[in-house]
Amino acid sequence: MSTSAESIEREEKLQGVGCSRKRKEDPRFIQGKGNYVDDIKMPGMLCAEIVRSPYAHARIISIDKTEALALPGVHAVLTADDLKPLDLHWMPTLAGDVQAVLADEKVVFQMQEVAVVIANDRYIAADAVQLVKVEYEPLPALVDPHKSMDSDAPVIREDLIGKMDGAHSKRLHDNHIFTWDVGDKESTDQAFEDAEVTVKENMFYHRVHPCPLETCGCLASFDKIEGKLTAYVTSQAPHVVRTVVSMLSGIPESKVRIISPDIGGGFGNKVPIYPGYVTAMVASIVLGRPVKWVESRIENLTTTGFARDWHMEGELAADNEGRIKALRVNVLADHGAFDACADPSKFPAGMFHICTGSYDIPNAYARVDGVYTNKAPGGVAYRCSFRVTEAVYVVERMVDVLAQKLGMDKAEIRLKNFVKPEQFPYPTALGANLDSGDYHTALNKVLDAVDYKELRKEQEEKRANGELMGIGIVTFTEIVGAGPSKSCDILGVGMFDSAEIRVHPTGSALARMGTITQGQAHQTTYAQIIATELGIPSEEIQIEEGDTDTAPYGLGTYGSRTTPVGAAATAVAARKIKAKAAKIAAHLLEVSDDDLEWDVDRFKVKGVPGQEKTMKDIAWAAYNNLPEGMEPGLEAVDYYDPPEYTYPFGAYLCVVDIDKYTGVTKVRRFYALDDCGTRINPMVIEGQIHGGLTEGYAVAMGQELSFDPEGNIEGNSLMDYFLPTAVETPHWETDYTVTPSPHHPLGAKGVAESPHVGSIPTFTAAVVDAFAHLDVTHMNMPHSAYRVWQKCHELGLDKAK
Amino acid sequence: MKVDLDKVFEIDGSEKNTWTFLQDIPGVASCMPGAEITEQVDANNYKGKVRAKVGPATMSFEGDIEIQEINEENKSLHFIGKGQDTKGTSAAEMDLTASVRKGESGATELVGVATVTVTGKVANFGGRMMTQVADQILNQFGKNFANNVVAMGEGESAEEAAKVVAEQPKELNGLAFAWSIFVGYLKSLFGK
Numbered sequence: 001m002s003t004s005a006e007s008i009e010r011e012e013k014l015q016g017v018g019c020s021r022k023r024k025e026d027p028r029f030i031q032g033k034g035n036y037v038d039d040i041k042m043p044g045m046l047c048a049e050i051v052r053s054p055y056a057h058a059r060i061i062s063i064d065k066t067e068a069l070a071l072p073g074v075h076a077v078l079t080a081d082d083l084k085p086l087d088l089h090w091m092p093t094l095a096g097d098v099q100a101v102l103a104d105e106k107v108v109f110q111m112q113e114v115a116v117v118i119a120n121d122r123y124i125a126a127d128a129v130q131l132v133k134v135e136y137e138p139l140p141a142l143v144d145p146h147k148s149m150d151s152d153a154p155v156i157r158e159d160l161i162g163k164m165d166g167a168h169s170k171r172l173h174d175n176h177i178f179t180w181d182v183g184d185k186e187s188t189d190q191a192f193e194d195a196e197v198t199v200k201e202n203m204f205y206h207r208v209h210p211c212p213l214e215t216c217g218c219l220a221s222f223d224k225i226e227g228k229l230t231a232y233v234t235s236q237a238p239h240v241v242r243t244v245v246s247m248l249s250g251i252p253e254s255k256v257r258i259i260s261p262d263i264g265g266g267f268g269n270k271v272p273i274y275p276g277y278v279t280a281m282v283a284s285i286v287l288g289r290p291v292k293w294v295e296s297r298i299e300n301l302t303t304t305g306f307a308r309d310w311h312m313e314g315e316l317a318a319d320n321e322g323r324i325k326a327l328r329v330n331v332l333a334d335h336g337a338f339d340a341c342a343d344p345s346k347f348p349a350g351m352f353h354i355c356t357g358s359y360d361i362p363n364a365y366a367r368v369d370g371v372y373t374n375k376a377p378g379g380v381a382y383r384c385s386f387r388v389t390e391a392v393y394v395v396e397r398m399v400d401v402l403a404q405k406l407g408m409d410k411a412e413i414r415l416k417n418f419v420k421p422e423q424f425p426y427p428t429a430l431g432a433n434l435d436s437g438d439y440h441t442a443l444n445k446v447l448d449a450v451d452y453k454e455l456r457k458e459q460e461e462k463r464a465n466g467e468l469m470g471i472g473i474v475t476f477t478e479i480v481g482a483g484p485s486k487s488c489d490i491l492g493v494g495m496f497d498s499a500e501i502r503v504h505p506t507g508s509a510l511a512r513m514g515t516i517t518q519g520q521a522h523q524t525t526y527a528q529i530i531a532t533e534l535g536i537p538s539e540e541i542q543i544e545e546g547d548t549d550t551a552p553y554g555l556g557t558y559g560s561r562t563t564p565v566g567a568a569a570t571a572v573a574a575r576k577i578k579a580k581a582a583k584i585a586a587h588l589l590e591v592s593d594d595d596l597e598w599d600v601d602r603f604k605v606k607g608v609p610g611q612e613k614t615m616k617d618i619a620w621a622a623y624n625n626l627p628e629g630m631e632p633g634l635e636a637v638d639y640y641d642p643p644e645y646t647y648p649f650g651a652y653l654c655v656v657d658i659d660k661y662t663g664v665t666k667v668r669r670f671y672a673l674d675d676c677g678t679r680i681n682p683m684v685i686e687g688q689i690h691g692g693l694t695e696g697y698a699v700a701m702g703q704e705l706s707f708d709p710e711g712n713i714e715g716n717s718l719m720d721y722f723l724p725t726a727v728e729t730p731h732w733e734t735d736y737t738v739t740p741s742p743h744h745p746l747g748a749k750g751v752a753e754s755p756h757v758g759s760i761p762t763f764t765a766a767v768v769d770a771f772a773h774l775d776v777t778h779m780n781m782p783h784s785a786y787r788v789w790q791k792c793h794e795l796g797l798d799k800a801k
Numbered sequence: 802m803k804v805d806l807d808k809v810f811e812i813d814g815s816e817k818n819t820w821t822f823l824q825d826i827p828g829v830a831s832c833m834p835g836a837e838i839t840e841q842v843d844a845n846n847y848k849g850k851v852r853a854k855v856g857p858a859t860m861s862f863e864g865d866i867e868i869q870e871i872n873e874e875n876k877s878l879h880f881i882g883k884g885q886d887t888k889g890t891s892a893a894e895m896d897l898t899a900s901v902r903k904g905e906s907g908a909t910e911l912v913g914v915a916t917v918t919v920t921g922k923v924a925n926f927g928g929r930m931m932t933q934v935a936d937q938i939l940n941q942f943g944k945n946f947a948n949n950v951v952a953m954g955e956g957e958s959a960e961e962a963a964k965v966v967a968e969q970p971k972e973l974n975g976l977a978f979a980w981s982i983f984v985g986y987l988k989s990l991f992g993k
Contacts, residue, residue, distance in 0.1 A: 712802055
């Protein structure tokens with residue numbers, strides 16, 4: 001490639017890969033011109049509201065709709081009995097279980113959907129909800145997952161009694177969902193027996209909720225004449241919704257159109273299909289009018305898509321020098337009343353097998369048991385790949401616990417156990433195949449940047465004065481980009497993704513993808529990839545997503561899969577076009593393909609200055625002057641099935657100061673170094689990292705969905721649920737290294753989730769480190785002032801001297 | 802959530818009158834702010850409702866009261882009340898044993914031991930306030946109950962008590978109630 005000043009100037013004008021191009025989405029959002037599901041109105045539109053159960057577990061004795069139906073403006077009140085003839089009262093979940101669309105004889109979690117009211121507007125519907133009289137017989141609620149498999153535990157899923165062949169394994173109890181294990185148990189157990197040092201810790205990764213600013217919703221419109229169902233849905237995977245809706249309803253998939261318009265944040269909350277969507281669609285089919293359902297904030301926090309809720313027991317075996325010999329993890333996974341986890345079908349514990357982290361661990365074994373409780377279903381990947389946050393948490397915590405036991409420095413133990421640069425691609429003991437990395441460089445860069453030695457010295461001094469200062473270090477490796485279709489599918493559809501690019505005669509382009517942006521700036525960054533590949537300025541490339549009638553089939557955006565899969569498809573599709581363009585250029589210049597070289601936005605004849613054809617020239621020729629026998633047009637589509645996952649990594653360091661009298665934890669410094677391979681738009685990456693760190697801070701320091709023994713959810717409104725604003729959010733310092741993925745067409749790995757996955761254990765590590773000299777090895781999240789104070793109080797640190 | 806309550810009210814009246822009034826279920830119910838008996842189903846079963854107004858929200862619970870036991874000897878009454886709010890978002894249950902005894906100081910005492918279980922919205926939002934709220938409701942109940950017993954007696958104090966009983970608010974007043982909870986909360990902070 002030429003590097004003359006002239007060609008650099010041309011390259012800059014393209015605003016391609018590596019450019020901090022301003023987000024194309026922002027002008028409409030900052031002017032309030034976004035178009036969300038709740039902004040869409042249709043003539044004759046009705047509204048749906050849901051009647052919900054106050055009990056976590058109860059039998060439904062009767063439902064009396066009379067008063068509600070008598071209210072003027074009410075069109076229908078639907079219950080499970082009304083959906084039964086259509087066989088729509090239950091629906092499949094992504095995890096191989098079924099979920100009640102409307103409660104069938106029994107409610108199994110608080111605020112479960114019992115009936116749906118369809119009325120002229122939301123106000124009438126809300127009034128009518130209160131007029132639906134439901135008589136319940138309360139049953140004992142099962143809240144503690146540790147008691148789920150007790151012999152006297154109340155059976156939550158009566159529909160599954162006696163069905164002991166689960167979707168993923170044999171079920172051991174009526175409240176058991178699956179056992180999933182990975183690794184060599186025997187060699188791991190042996191390594192533990194032979195080990196010089198072993199450590200063990202129990203930790204609870206609490207139930208949280210992604211809480212996107214926009215709640216979930218659906219506007220369904222059934223055209224009785226065409227027999228076509230159109231639905232605007234807050235979905236991170238519109239094509240999957242289309243397939244499921246077609247399978248459920250029997251409407252041919254060609255007559256189902258799902259549109260994901262602007263989405264106000266997803267973070268995994270908008271991957272599953274919810275009863276609200278289904279009831280809106282059914283109501284529209286039954287009534288022949290558009291029906292809209294939009295969640296309230298409380299409904300969102302309480303009933304749709306929680307995350308985490310894993311009780312983990314981690315163990316490490318090592319030698320006296322701190323070399324890790326084995327990792328063993330046992331998990332009790334609380335999935336709520338229906339197994340509605342959003343994981344690839346064959347992975348009931350998601351990508352948890354990444355739990356060996358960035359370390360060269362020869363032996364490992366992990367086992368996860370999923371159980372039912374009387375809580376809302378979910379288990380979504382909250383800004384992470386499926387269960388990767390849990391995996392990184394357990395290994396990072398355990399490495400700290402081991403360091404403390406050995407009296408080793410927490411950075412040193414990591415440097416000692418990292419997979420070395422020359423070991424890549426590195427097959428882990430649990431079956432991941434780390435594509436590339438340079439963990440030593442990343443951590444050393446962070447340690448230098450913060451002057452780690454000085455920080456430890458300061459900590460020593462503070463400890464001597466009775467002050468609490470903690471330094472948390474995390475060196476995580478993520479697994480993203482689900483995924484290779486040989487192992488990854490959702491309901492049988494392989495997890496490829498797609499891009500279709502059309503270059504118009506005058507040289508501008510339109511591209512459509514199977515992914516869907518929810519704030520990730522796809523309109524901006526996809527165009528940059530095409531700009532660099534094809535030499536068409538970003539500004540002239542239009543990106544469209546989210547309409548299943550126009551976009552090629554894709555599995556959607558979550559699990560940081562857009563860059564590893566969707567962007568790869570985009571690059572490959574662009575390269576198909578470029579290959580055709582080269583042939584056209586050769587034809588126009590009357591030379592052979594081999595005589596051409598690419599220079600930013602044009603093909604040049606090697607060694608003959610001035611003999612060149614720009615992409616604009618070629619685009620025009622593609623529609624009127626082609627080599628003989630070549631098909632006209634300049635477009636391509638690619639369905640990219642990734643050969644492997646990608647493995648972004650990072651090194652994070654956090655310094656906290658804790659007030660021992662109040663437990664208030666102040667984040668003094670947070671330094672985040674991320675390596676996501678090739679960087680497509682550094683500004684967008686920076687934004688993603690700030691967002692992920694802030695959500696990580698939220699989870700670690702305050703977010704929690706807890707339950708009382710009767711199954712009442714506590715804190716399901718924004719009065720209690722912690723959403724950090726600029727006031728609470730610490731200052732973030734970011735940094736990067738670049739280790740491209742060897743198998744990705746662009747070398748890119750994905751980044752949106754790394755800061756969330758990586759920062760959460762960093763906060764815990766920092767808080768625990770503040771107490772490490774007092775033999776504290778672990779503290780469960782959230783590290784709210786009250787809980788940290790409880791630890792201070794327990795240790796007697798809050799007594800004034 | 803479950804709250805256990807244990808209360809003793811001193812009554813300025815005779816043990817006999819107190820016990821007599823305690824067996825008057827509609828009368829006792831009316832001592833509960835905002836509560837009333839709407840129907841007597843049979844000797845041991847009643848239907849009733851409780852209305853509470855907190856800020857802009859009115860909650861109205863409807864439910865059944867079942868007398869489990871009336872023990873003349875111990876002068877004790879055991880009943881279970883169960884109800885759902887009329888909007889279907891919350892439910893509550895109260896298992897209460899009330900008895901009359903002579904206290905150590907010689908005064909008549911009404912002793913109440915209760916477990917209150919709430920589910921739904923009222924637990925989601927009001928959970929952290931439940932103990933104080935229940936405490937305040939019972940304090941109000943105790944006052945009203947005492948006035949009713951005093952009114953059964955004779956003389957000036959009885960007339961005055963009767964007047965108070967007649968003017969007793971029929972509904973739980975949110976603001977005044979919130980204030981009394983707040984005061985109760987402050988007392989609990991500094992009182993110990």
